Amino acid sequence: MGSERYLNQPAHGDYMRIAQVAPPFEQIPPTQYGGTERVVSLLTEELVQRGHEVTLFASGDSTTDARHIPTVDTALWRDPEVGNELMYWTITLGEAYRRAARGEFDIVHAHLDFLTFPCAELVDTPTVTTLHGRLDLPGLQSVFARFPRQAVISISDSQRAPLPAANWVATVYNAVNVPSLRYHPQGGAYLAFLGRITPDKGLEQAIRIARTVGMPLHVAARKPLRGTDTPQDRADWDYYRTVIRPLLREPGVRFVGEVGDAEKSDFLGKARALLFPIDWPEPFGLVMAESLACGTPVVARRRGSVPEVVEHGVTGWIGETDEELAHACTRLDLLDRGACRAAAEQRFSPSVMASGYDRAYRSLLDPDVHRSSALSRV
Amino acid sequence: MGSERYLNQPAHGDYMRIAQVAPPFEQIPPTQYGGTERVVSLLTEELVQRGHEVTLFASGDSTTDARHIPTVDTALWRDPEVGNELMYWTITLGEAYRRAARGEFDIVHAHLDFLTFPCAELVDTPTVTTLHGRLDLPGLQSVFARFPRQAVISISDSQRAPLPAANWVATVYNAVNVPSLRYHPQGGAYLAFLGRITPDKGLEQAIRIARTVGMPLHVAARKPLRGTDTPQDRADWDYYRTVIRPLLREPGVRFVGEVGDAEKSDFLGKARALLFPIDWPEPFGLVMAESLACGTPVVARRRGSVPEVVEHGVTGWIGETDEELAHACTRLDLLDRGACRAAAEQRFSPSVMASGYDRAYRSLLDPDVHRSSALSRV
Numbered sequence: 001m002g003s004e005r006y007l008n009q010p011a012h013g014d015y016m017r018i019a020q021v022a023p024p025f026e027q028i029p030p031t032q033y034g035g036t037e038r039v040v041s042l043l044t045e046e047l048v049q050r051g052h053e054v055t056l057f058a059s060g061d062s063t064t065d066a067r068h069i070p071t072v073d074t075a076l077w078r079d080p081e082v083g084n085e086l087m088y089w090t091i092t093l094g095e096a097y098r099r100a101a102r103g104e105f106d107i108v109h110a111h112l113d114f115l116t117f118p119c120a121e122l123v124d125t126p127t128v129t130t131l132h133g134r135l136d137l138p139g140l141q142s143v144f145a146r147f148p149r150q151a152v153i154s155i156s157d158s159q160r161a162p163l164p165a166a167n168w169v170a171t172v173y174n175a176v177n178v179p180s181l182r183y184h185p186q187g188g189a190y191l192a193f194l195g196r197i198t199p200d201k202g203l204e205q206a207i208r209i210a211r212t213v214g215m216p217l218h219v220a221a222r223k224p225l226r227g228t229d230t231p232q233d234r235a236d237w238d239y240y241r242t243v244i245r246p247l248l249r250e251p252g253v254r255f256v257g258e259v260g261d262a263e264k265s266d267f268l269g270k271a272r273a274l275l276f277p278i279d280w281p282e283p284f285g286l287v288m289a290e291s292l293a294c295g296t297p298v299v300a301r302r303r304g305s306v307p308e309v310v311e312h313g314v315t316g317w318i319g320e321t322d323e324e325l326a327h328a329c330t331r332l333d334l335l336d337r338g339a340c341r342a343a344a345e346q347r348f349s350p351s352v353m354a355s356g357y358d359r360a361y362r363s364l365l366d367p368d369v370h371r372s373s374a375l376s377r378v
Numbered sequence: 379m380g381s382e383r384y385l386n387q388p389a390h391g392d393y394m395r396i397a398q399v400a401p402p403f404e405q406i407p408p409t410q411y412g413g414t415e416r417v418v419s420l421l422t423e424e425l426v427q428r429g430h431e432v433t434l435f436a437s438g439d440s441t442t443d444a445r446h447i448p449t450v451d452t453a454l455w456r457d458p459e460v461g462n463e464l465m466y467w468t469i470t471l472g473e474a475y476r477r478a479a480r481g482e483f484d485i486v487h488a489h490l491d492f493l494t495f496p497c498a499e500l501v502d503t504p505t506v507t508t509l510h511g512r513l514d515l516p517g518l519q520s521v522f523a524r525f526p527r528q529a530v531i532s533i534s535d536s537q538r539a540p541l542p543a544a545n546w547v548a549t550v551y552n553a554v555n556v557p558s559l560r561y562h563p564q565g566g567a568y569l570a571f572l573g574r575i576t577p578d579k580g581l582e583q584a585i586r587i588a589r590t591v592g593m594p595l596h597v598a599a600r601k602p603l604r605g606t607d608t609p610q611d612r613a614d615w616d617y618y619r620t621v622i623r624p625l626l627r628e629p630g631v632r633f634v635g636e637v638g639d640a641e642k643s644d645f646l647g648k649a650r651a652l653l654f655p656i657d658w659p660e661p662f663g664l665v666m667a668e669s670l671a672c673g674t675p676v677v678a679r680r681r682g683s684v685p686e687v688v689e690h691g692v693t694g695w696i697g698e699t700d701e702e703l704a705h706a707c708t709r710l711d712l713l714d715r716g717a718c719r720a721a722a723e724q725r726f727s728p729s730v731m732a733s734g735y736d737r738a739y740r741s742l743l744d745p746d747v748h749r750s751s752a753l754s755r756v
Contacts, residue, residue: 072520086493087517089464091524093496101500115464118471122479122500142450143465146472 016361017053020044020066021096021110024088027075028062032260035286036132039174039353040111046175046354055105057096069095093119100125107361114140117147126364128153128169134281134304136162151364153357156305159283169363172356173308174284178349180261181293183341184269190216191329192271192296194259194287197221197244198236202277202301205322207247209275212326215252217275220267222258269294273316273332276300277325285309288316293344295337299328309348315340394739395431398422398444399474399488402466405453406440410638413664414510417552417731418489424553424732433483435474447473471497478503485739492518495525504742506531506547512659512682514540529742531735534683537661548738551686552662553731554722558639559671561719562647568594569707570649570674572637572665575599575622576614580655580679583700585625587653590704594630595653598637598645647672651694651710654678655703663687666694671722673715677706687726693718 020043026034029041040056041064047054048065056062060070071092076085089112097119100108108127110116120127128151144150144166154160154171191210195201203219210217224236248255259267268274274291282304289309291298298316300306310316316335317328346352398421404412407419418434419442425432426443434440438448449470454463467490475497478486486505488494498505506529522528522544532538532549569588573579581597588595602614626633637645646652652669660682667687669676676694678684688694694713695706724730 084515084517086464086467086491087521090492090495090521094499094524097496098499113464114468117468118475118497119500121472121476122497137462139462139465143468146469 015051015053016106016358016365017104018047018055018361019096019100019105019108020047020054020056020058021092021108021112021116022056022058022062022071023112024059024072024085024092025076026059028056028058028064032258035174036111038286039132042175042177042350043354043357046350047357050354050358055099057092069099071095089115097123100127106365109357109361114143114147114150117143117150120150121147126151128360128364130155130172131159132283134283135159136281153360155284156308158281158304158308161281170356170360172353172360173348174286174289175348175350175353176286176289176293176344178293178344180265181290181344182265182269183293183295183337184265185295185337187272187296187337188270190218190254190271191273191275191299192218192220192268192291193275194220194264194268194291196236197224197240198232199239200278200280202279204243204247205277205279205301205325206275207244207250207253209277209322209326209329210252211250212322213329215272215329217253218267218271219248219253219255220257220259221255264290265294268296271296273329274298274300275325275329276306277322278303278306280304282306289344289348292340293348295341297332297335297337297340299325299332301325311343315343393429393431394484394736394743395482396425396433396739397474397478397483397486398425398432398434398436399470399486399490399494400434400436400440401490402437402450402463402470403454404437406434406436406442410636413552413662414489416664417510420553420555420728421732421735424728425735428732428736433477435470447477449473467493475501478505484743487735487739492521492525492528495521495528498528499525504529506738506742508533508550509537510661512661513537514659531738533662534686536659536682536686539659547741548734550731550734550738551726552664552667553726553728554664554667554671556671556722556727558643559668559722560643560647561671561673561715562643563673563715565650565674565715566648568596568632568649569651569653569677570596570598570646570669571653572598572642572646572669574614575602575618576610577617577621578656578658580657582621582625583655583657583679583703584653585622585628585631587655587700587704587707588630589628590700591707592630593650593707594632596645596649597626597631597633598635599633600636642668643672646674649674651707651713652676652678653703653707654684655700656681656684658682660684667722667726670694670718671726673719675710675713675715675718677703677710679703689721693721 022028022040026037028037030037044054044056044066054066056064056066057069057071059075060073072088100123105125110129116127130153144163151167151169155174157171193206197203224240225233226237268291274296276298278301284305288298292315298310300310300318302318302320312318319325319328400406400418404415406415408415422432422434422444432444434442434444435447435449437453438451450466478501483503488507494505508531522541529547530544533552535549571584602618603611604615646669652674654676656679662683666676670693676688678688678696680696680698690696697703697706
């Protein structure tokens, strides 16, 4: 439970006492799915490296160099016996804000959407929340209208559009583990698709685009789960069965199944381009940054964060229609793979992300207590 | 938003400033379903009658003589456009505890299971939570283990069994609206079943018991919803289709559909007895108290709260097997309908319930501030 310096001793100088509050669904870091958990892990370890005193609230099977307060024994997606998820939100909020009220942190950085807002209002320590999902959901505006002062961070500027009145303090782009994603200077001949099989992600369109330009398409994805109980799962299964499965038999289309972290560099790096013909307001799109880190440019539909992550004509091509995206696939030799890798290093590395959050935290701290931060406004 | 006396003015003497925090699913009071909401309504209005300063946090379509802080515009079960229910828990917690932190209440009485616990720890005002549901759910013990000091009230002693270590401050039995439930001194010839059609409630057993003793059975229930998406709804529909529907054609069985408040007195009061052959840990069982208020004794299986609500040999018969319950139906002339009505008045009236909660609240208040309460421990 930590030494005395955790208690009631505001940080001075360069380091801060930072709580990272993660969702309880996946281990930190996750082994497969879990984009939010992956980003929380990269941020936490980078902040520890920089000398901050970081406390991570996460499932007990997580791994971190930070002080670790377990919220559940086992991440919820790994525990079939789990009860109502409300129980675990409640435990996480209790553990984090009980300690915040004791003055153990300079700042609480939450990754639980709006769930921290009621507790955050009740303690002196400021909370800042990174919103990791799409924000055009029914009812969300009414939640934010009730908590107008809660500080929030977007993962792209475009993500903010449905909630213009929220108390936005920064956009901090997500990071990917650039050092572990190997740069492939040559690339290969195929187009790559990596993502869930759901209409938003555009696999159907990717296959048609690849067929139009006569290029092979390699598809890395998990098949939707069959026989599960949510309407979303059933819709995804129907989409796979009726729309996608027949198209996977088209010439040049190769379904490689799910790729883990170890295979991801090769899958992305040996591609000619990542094909990303999404049709939803993507808040960030980690796979675009991963592809760039491997040196592979991105051909994407202009939705959500795409124009912020991809630089049109430098690290990829952005279009609107399937025809425009097909045409873009014929112009890939105009793009430099080195520029893709460099963009990932300069914009989406853990170090750059941590610096963005460091500035955001300092902007919320009392300048009298934290003189070192007085100059660094986000 | 109330007058100045709401702010930072602890109550003295006999009245208290009480927050009632209701779930957002149904109007207060509900028009049909919603046992918790019905009890919250009766309690709120009775406390107002007694001169307490009551603030009710509930959906905007609720009706109350208390100060009303709307949490959602329309109760969630009445609004098909509703988003994620987490949003509305968050709004409710924010509205209630922001005001609690300002000192607007002497006590917060919550009806949101464990959801208030993290906020409750962060304010000086004590919170007491009535637990309205069954407590043998997976994971619930781990939640209570993290919040050992949160004061909780049971609606029956038996309800406490799965959580013996919780900070129980009282058992307060639920009330029914005794004055509006008409006393039928004569009763009638049929056995009554009133409840959802789900295996726990024992409609199958009720039909077999009625057939065994050759008495008519009138069944008041809504048919399960067909084609909805939760596993529970689908299981209930299958149970209805395969088990119950054929049995409803048995001689003497009459399905009367859903009964509203207006018809309930006649349906229950004109019965010879209420048949309640449940097989689950019923935490209270409002229909038993409603039946007694109408003068109708109860024949029930010994589960959960049954031995606390029904006095064996006075207001009903309690048994274990279907055979015992069938035999009990032949001995109903030994029970006095006047005793049933009297038991409802003496044990399950809103006034008795409000007195129980009044004592519980005072037991949690600082005795130096609330001298009038120093003698009344629950």
